[in-house]
Amino acid sequence: MRAAVLTEFGAPLTVREVPDPEAGGGEVLVEVLAACVAPYAAEVFGGRRNYPLVPPVVPGIGGVGRIARLGPDATRLHVGDLVWCDSTVRSRDDALTPDIALQGWSSRGDGGAKLAEHLRDGAYAELMRVPTENVFPLPAAAGEDPARWAALSVHAIPYGGLLAGGLQAGETLLVSGATGNLGSSAVAVALAMGAGRVIAPGRNRAALGLLADRFGPRVRPVALTGDETTDRAAMSAAAGGPVDMVIDLLPPAAPSTAARAAAMTVREYGRVVLMGGVGMLGGDDLALPYPWIMRHSITVRGRWMYPREANVGIVRLLACGALDLAPERVRSFRLADANEAVAYAAAHGGPFDRTVLTPRQR
Secondary structure: OEEEEEOOOOOOOEEEEOOOOOOOOOEEEEEEEEEEOOOOHHHHHOOOOOOOOOOOEOOOOOEEEEEEEEOOOOOOOOOOOEEEEOOEEEOOOOOOOOOEEEOOOEEOHHHHHHHHHHOOOOOOEOEEEEEHHHEEEOOHHHHHOHHHHOOHHHHHHHHHHHHHOOOOOOOEEEEEOOOOHHHHHHHHHHHHOOOOEEEEEEOOHHHHHHHHHHHHHHEEEEEOOOOHHHHHHHHHHHHOOOEEEEEEOOOOOOOHHHHHHHHOOEEEEEEEEEOOOOOEOEOOOOOOOHHHHHHOOOEEEEOOOOOOHHHHHHHHHHHOOOOOOOOOEEEEEEHHHHHHHHHHHHHOOOOOEEEEEEOOOO
8 A cells, every 4th residue: 555654753754655554353444535634744744843653654643434344343333334533542451541642643651652553553544554443434425525524633622622621502612722723623613512602812813803704703702912911801801701611722832821811711610621732842831820720619621632432422513514514625635745735734724724635546
């Protein structure tokens, strides 16, 4: 099969023939139809994000495909089924605190690194070996435009954070980092889940306008100034009432002051979910006041990626139309043009911009 291989950090991806993967027990083999290219992929492949990938490796975070081969433990899946392949792989020998790896992308700790070594190759290939429990059936409509449905790799992440925070219908949510690729997804997903109002702060006025135009009065955009006190007051004023929950999806380059300003708009007994990258590239860590957290009974929770059942939930939101993929701008690239896709994604990382590799297209 052909695959785009990261041979070393800082080098372009090499598209070449590699051996077909062989699925063992508890695994399936999938023909990859479409896989999203993250806007920050160039930073990962260039080594700037210090991800624990070990070259040579086929990268790629999840994908849409068709099952080519099944293991003996699959009882509901069939060869030819259209499926979503979740990249969030968990070890099977500890139900309480499983090790986690993002297949073809990242991992956590020594156990996660061991897991990533076993399931090292991701979706930038014609075939991918995937754990059986990481494969989820898709509706027939997804087969008409698999490149568009590859956005599951984006939308599933904030959906997991909103589940972690227990977002309820009618609540007011503040999305810290709302003008980014993941943050704008959080706005769309929250509204699909029934949020009554979403506060969308950011510095990119064009992106704020896009969110307001697409979603109407349920979205309240806030243009940030960079001054923590001023911005906190502006976000609180835009809410027009209590902020029930804050989800932070700011990128690693964002200052911790921006994350703190957003978090501290939440009401007494409110919830704050941290999913972004603040502090991962150096800089100040997030410092939330102890007395404020304690006296206001604030729940602060971290969430890396999403639980397995979130895959079912996000597919349902898409299948029923509550979360609409139609307005998204999708640019597809052949596998042979993988490096062009990485460059394009870096330059088009705004709200609802999707860059997709389609490995089966020649």
